[in-house]
Amino acid sequence: MACSIILWIATLPITGFAHLNSETSLDRWHAPGAHKVSLRSTRQEPMPMQGPALPYPLFSPMFAQRERQNVKVKYEDANDTIAGIGISPPLNIDFVNKFPKFTDPSTVFTYPNTPMDSNSGPPLVSPAIVPLGKLPLTDFISNRKDILYYGPLDFGTPAQQLTVDIDTGSADLWVASDCDECSTKQFRTDQSQTINHDDEDFSVAYGSGEVFGTIAEDVVSVAGLTSEQQTIGLVEMESSDFQGYPNSGILGLAFSTISSTGKPTLFENLMKENKLMAPFFSVHLTRGTEDGSELCLGCFDVTKTTGQVKWVPVSSKTYWAVNITRLYSDGIDISVPDDFVAAIDTGTTLIYVPDPIAQTIYSSIAGAKSIDRFGPGFFSYPCTSSPDIRFTFGGIEFEMNDEDFNIGRLPDSSDCIGGIVSLGSDFPSNIAIIGDEFLKSWYTVYDYSNGARVGFAPSINNM
Ligand SMILES: *[C@@H]1O[C@H](CO)[C@@H](O)[C@H](O)[C@H]1NC(C)=O
Ligand SMILES: *[C@@H]1O[C@H](CO)[C@@H](O)[C@H](O)[C@H]1NC(C)=O
Numbered sequence: 001m002a003c004s005i006i007l008w009i010a011t012l013p014i015t016g017f018a019h020l021n022s023e024t025s026l027d028r029w030h031a032p033g034a035h036k037v038s039l040r041s042t043r044q045e046p047m048p049m050q051g052p053a054l055p056y057p058l059f060s061p062m063f064a065q066r067e068r069q070n071v072k073v074k075y076e077d078a079n080d081t082i083a084g085i086g087i088s089p090p091l092n093i094d095f096v097n098k099f100p101k102f103t104d105p106s107t108v109f110t111y112p113n114t115p116m117d118s119n120s121g122p123p124l125v126s127p128a129i130v131p132l133g134k135l136p137l138t139d140f141i142s143n144r145k146d147i148l149y150y151g152p153l154d155f156g157t158p159a160q161q162l163t164v165d166i167d168t169g170s171a172d173l174w175v176a177s178d179c180d181e182c183s184t185k186q187f188r189t190d191q192s193q194t195i196n197h198d199d200e201d202f203s204v205a206y207g208s209g210e211v212f213g214t215i216a217e218d219v220v221s222v223a224g225l226t227s228e229q230q231t232i233g234l235v236e237m238e239s240s241d242f243q244g245y246p247n248s249g250i251l252g253l254a255f256s257t258i259s260s261t262g263k264p265t266l267f268e269n270l271m272k273e274n275k276l277m278a279p280f281f282s283v284h285l286t287r288g289t290e291d292g293s294e295l296c297l298g299c300f301d302v303t304k305t306t307g308q309v310k311w312v313p314v315s316s317k318t319y320w321a322v323n324i325t326r327l328y329s330d331g332i333d334i335s336v337p338d339d340f341v342a343a344i345d346t347g348t349t350l351i352y353v354p355d356p357i358a359q360t361i362y363s364s365i366a367g368a369k370s371i372d373r374f375g376p377g378f379f380s381y382p383c384t385s386s387p388d389i390r391f392t393f394g395g396i397e398f399e400m401n402d403e404d405f406n407i408g409r410l411p412d413s414s415d416c417i418g419g420i421v422s423l424g425s426d427f428p429s430n431i432a433i434i435g436d437e438f439l440k441s442w443y444t445v446y447d448y449s450n451g452a453r454v455g456f457a458p459s460i461n462n463m
Contacts, residue, residue: 056383059408059417060143061374064350066241068377068421071352071433073205074169075343079428081258082316082341088262090255090317096271096279096449133276133297135223137166139286140246145407146436147349149285149293150247153266154221155232156192164251166283166295167347168320168446169433171259172204173220173266174211174233175249182238184248189234194219202233204260211235211242215261222251222266223297225275231263250347253281253446255317270297271448280447280455283346287404287440287461305443306463309455312394317452319343324432326392327357332364337430342393344444344454348435350407351400351420356429358422361389368418371410376424383409383416391434398456404437 080086137151150163155175162175162185176182177189189195198215213235220230235249256264270276276298284304286292294301300309312322324342327334334357353361358379362368368381381387386402407419419437441462445455 056406056409056416057144058411059374060145062244063142063145063147064378064407064417064421065375067349068352068375068423070241071348072423072427074348075423075427075431075433076205078319078343078431081318082321082431084316084318087257087318088259090257091264091268091272093268093271093279093448132299133223133225133270133281133295134299134301135295135297136291137285137293137295138163138246139288139290139293141288141290143408144288145349146285146287146440148245148247149346149436151222151295153251154219155187156189156218157194158191159219159221160187160191162187162248163246164249165245165247165347166253167250167345168253168283168444169343169345169347170204170250170252171254171256171265172202172233172252172261173230173249174202174204174213174235176238177213177234177236179213179236179238181240182235182248183243184246186248187232187234189216189218192218196229200261202235202260204233210239212237220266222270223295225270225297227266227269227273227275230266230269231261233261253346254319255452258318267297268448279449280445282443282445282455283439284443284459285346285436285440285461300445301443304460305457306460307458309445309457310396310398311447311450311453311455312396314452314454315341315394319345320446320454322393322454324391324393325395326397327361328388328390328392328397329361329364330366330387330389332360334360334364339430340432341430342391342432342434344434344439344446346436346439346444348433350435350437352423352433352435353420354427354429354431355422355425357432358420361420362418365418367415371417374417377422379418379420379422380410380413380415381418383414387418389420391438393454393456396456398438398442400438401441401462404440407437 135151137149139149140147148165150165152161152163154161175187177187196217200215202215203212216232216234217229220227271279278298282296282300284294315321315323321341321343324340327336362379365381365387371378371380390397390399405419406416409416441459442456443459447453
C-alpha cells in the first residue's frame with residue numbers, strides 16, 4: 001500500500017502539489033524520509049492555520065463541494081434506473097443457487113474458524129478449498145477526514161498493479177491508460193500480451209468528473225482471484241475533478257444492469273467463473289486510519305464486526321438499493337416518501353438526501369442552519385451537539401455515529417458542518433445516497449443470493 005502512495009507522490013507533477021497542498025494534510029503520509037523531504041520542499045503554501053488545538057479540523061470544502069456535484073450527476077437518472085427504466089438486461093444469476101446454502105448450519109464454516117450462530121448470516125467456507133479474496137484497502141485521508149478507500153488490482157499479462165476506488169454505487173471497472181492529463185499510474189496496454197481492444201468508446205459521467213476512453217478485455221486479478229476476460233474502460237481523458245486522488249481508476253461493484261458497457265462486473269465474473277466461496281462480498285471501512293480497511297470477496301470477516309448481521313432486501317437490482325422506511329433525528333420522526341430508496345454507496349464519502357428531508361433533519365437539531373458560503377446543500381450546527389440520527393432500512397433501524405456526522409469546523413466559529421448534505425430542489429425527492437460516513441459504523445455485506453440483500457453488522461470501529 002505504502003508503495004503505491006509513494007509512487008503517486010513521486011510521479012505527481014509540481015502543479016498537482018500546489019493544488020493539493022492547499023487542501024491536504026500531507027503529514028499523514030508515512031513516506032520514508034527522502035520522499036517526505038522532497039515532498040515538503042515542493043510545498044508552495046504553508047498549511048492552513050488551525051488556530052488553537054480543537055478536536056475538530058477546519059471544514060475543507062473542496063472534496064465535499066466536488067462530491068455533491070458528482071453525486072448529482074452519478075444519480076441523475078436514478079429514479080428511472082431504480083424503476084428499471086433504461087437499464088441493461090440483468091445477468092442471469094441462477095448460478096448463485098449452486099453455492100452452499102448459508103442457512104444450513106451443517107455447511108457453515110467461519111473465518112477465521114470462529115463458531116457462528118446459525119442465524120447470524122453469512123458464514124464462511126473453508127479457506128482450504130478456495131483462497132479467500134481478502135483485499136486490503138487504503139483509506140485516503142485528507143484534512144483528517146476519510147475521503148475514499150482504494151486497493152490494488154492486477155491488470156494484463158504480465159500483471160501491472162494499479163489501484164482502484166471500491167464503488168458499490170457504479171458498475172464499471174476503469175483505469176487510466178494513455179492519458180496525458182492523468183497524474184496517477186496508468187495501464188500500459190502495449191505491454192500486456194492478453195489485451196483485446198474493442199472499437200467501442202467508453203464514457204462515464206461522475207458529475208463534472210467525467211471520463212472518456214475505449215473498451216478492452218483483459219485478465220484482471222483481485223486478491224488472488226482472476227477474471228480471465230474482464231471488460232475494462234481504458235480512460236484517456238479524465239476531467240480535472242479527478243486530480244488530487246491517489247487511485248488510477250474505479251472498481252464498480254453495483255449490478256451490471258447499470259454498467260455503461262452492459263457487461264458483467266468483476267465480481268459477477270468471479271461468481272460466474274466459480275472463483276468464489278460465496279455469492280457475496282463484504283466491506284470494512286476504517287475511521288481515520290490509513291490501513292485496516294478491507295474488501296472481502298466471497299467472504300465475511302468476523303474480525304471486523306462485533307455483532308450479528310441484519311439483512312435488508314434489495315428493492316432494485318441496480319444500485320445496492322434498499323427501502324428507507326423511517327428516518328429519525330434528535331427525537332423527531334421525519335416523514336419520508338412511500339417510495340423512498342437509499343443507494344448504499346462505498347464510493348461516496350458523505351450522505352446525501354432530498355432537500356425537504358435535509359431541511360427537516362437540521363430543523364430537529366438545535367442551532368442548526370442552512371449555510372450558503374460553500375455553495376448550495378450544506379448546513380451548520382453547533383459542534384458540541386451530538387445529533388442522534390437513525391435510518392430505518394426495510395424496517396430495521398441503524399444508528400449513525402455523531403463523530404462521522406461532523407465534517408469540520410467553520411473558521412472563527414463554534415459551528416461545524418453536518419455530513420448530511422441536501423441534493424437541492426432539482427433532485428428527486430425519493431432517493432438518498434448512503435456513503436462511507438454511515439458505512440464506517442456498519443460492516444456491509446452485498447449478497448446476490450437470497451433474492452439480493454444488503455447485510456449490516458456493527459463495525460469494530462464503534463467498539
Ligand atoms: C420497497 O418499497 C416499495 C414501495 O413502498 C414496495 O413496493 C416494495 O415492495 C419494497 N421493496 C422491498 C424489497 O421491501
Ligand atoms: C420517479 O419515477 C416514477 C416512475 O417512473 C415516477 O412515477 C415518479 O414521479 C418519480 N419520482 C420523482 C420524485 O421523480
